[in-house]
Amino acid sequence: MTDWSRIEADDCAVPADRSLEELVRELSAALADPDPSVRDGAPYAVLSTWIERGVIPAPRRLALGDEMAARFLDPEIQARTFAPLVLDMLVEKGDFNSAWVAAFEQWYPAEQDLRGHDEKLGWLHAVAHGADLLDRFGRHPDVDPVRMLHLAAARLTAPTDHVLDQLEDDRLARAVARVLTRTDMSEHDATAWLDPIGARFGADRLSTPVPAHVTNCLRTLRLLYVLADRGVRPPGTDAAPEALHHAAAVKERVAAVLDRIVKR
Template sequence: MTDWNSVVDADYAVPADRDLGELVRELSRALADRDPEVRDGAPYGVLDTWLRRGVIDGRQRLELGDEMAARFGDPEVQARTFAPLVLGMIVEAGGFRAEWVDAFARWYPAEEDLRGYDEELGWLHAVAHGADLLDRFGRHAEVDPARMLELAAARLTAPTGHVLDQLEDDRLARAVAHVLTRTDLSERDATGWLDAVDAAFGADRIVTPVPAHVSNCLRTLRLLYVLADRGVRADQESDPEPLHHREAVKTRLAEVLDRIVKR
């Protein structure tokens, strides 16, 4: 097994005596490992760095992306929930296949294990990691942003008994806000995805105690309203970017939030 910490210490240089393809396959396996020290440790940084530096070329990027798309169906939760992180790295590095979007869209609203953290497995973060990939796809020129907004609505309305507790709702709100900066979105597309939330959680459909998925949705939409009002940053150093159709989005968010909490 490769000593990935040594690779990090060598400024991420590819070991001279190893085949790159074999190393990439080993990294891929590490990113699905049950041991969080393996999965979320040095291999993660090595793979990210090699993708950003172009060490992993176009063909290898596509092969790795295909493997991650297939991993959305893996029986191991940590394998499924780290697949979007790797796919996000690949897309950032210039790799893309429409089939990856399809695989992600099938998995994201259907994932049932929404734990942020597990004592044995470490960070899982299905909603947050999925939100990061939704963000990446939602700003990609070859992806319909309206589809990603509809996917966010599907995730928000999917029944669950788990209350999000590791800021996953914030990550999803920011991802949606980033998608809503797309200037090719029509006003209808920028607001229409909220119709599914309204239909699922309108005042006449909510019982008490409030179900976990309704609470998750409320918190996500409340932060999204703040981001619609103030803009969303691409990173900590950048200025807030305004959402396209800002006022229409705020108005529709307020209507939906009002209907959900109305008693």
């Protein structure tokens, strides 16, 4: 078994006595491991570094992306929810395959296990990890941003009994806000994705306690309103907030949708 902690400590240098292909296969398997110390520890750091530095050649990175896209159908929750993290690394590096977008689009709103953290499996973060990839795809020049906005709406309107925790709703709101910074969308494009949300929840007679999926939607849209008003920063930075394109129209539509939901 490879000592990934040792490799990480050695500035992620590739061991001379191992083939890179063998190591990448092992890393791919580690990112689906049910042991969080394996999945979310040194193997994650090493893989991220090797992708960033171009240690893994482009053809192998594309094959790795195909493996992650197929993993959206994996029966194990931790395998499904760590796949978008690897795809995010690859797309950031410059790799892209439209089939990855299609696979993600099928998985994201359909995922039913929305736990942020599990005592045994560790971090799962289906919504948050998916939001990070939605952000990445939504700002990619080969992906229609409207497609990702409607995907966010599909995730928000998908029925669930789980109230999002571990800032999952915040991550989704920030991802949507980042997509909305694109300047190649019309005002209609930037706001029409909210119509299905208003139609879906505005038609419901809210009971008490409020259903989980309605709570999740309300919290996500409330933060989106703030971000439309103040701008959104790139993740993990103190950079100046970037303004959303058509911010005023987005605020107006979000406010109208929120009002339509809560007034019932």
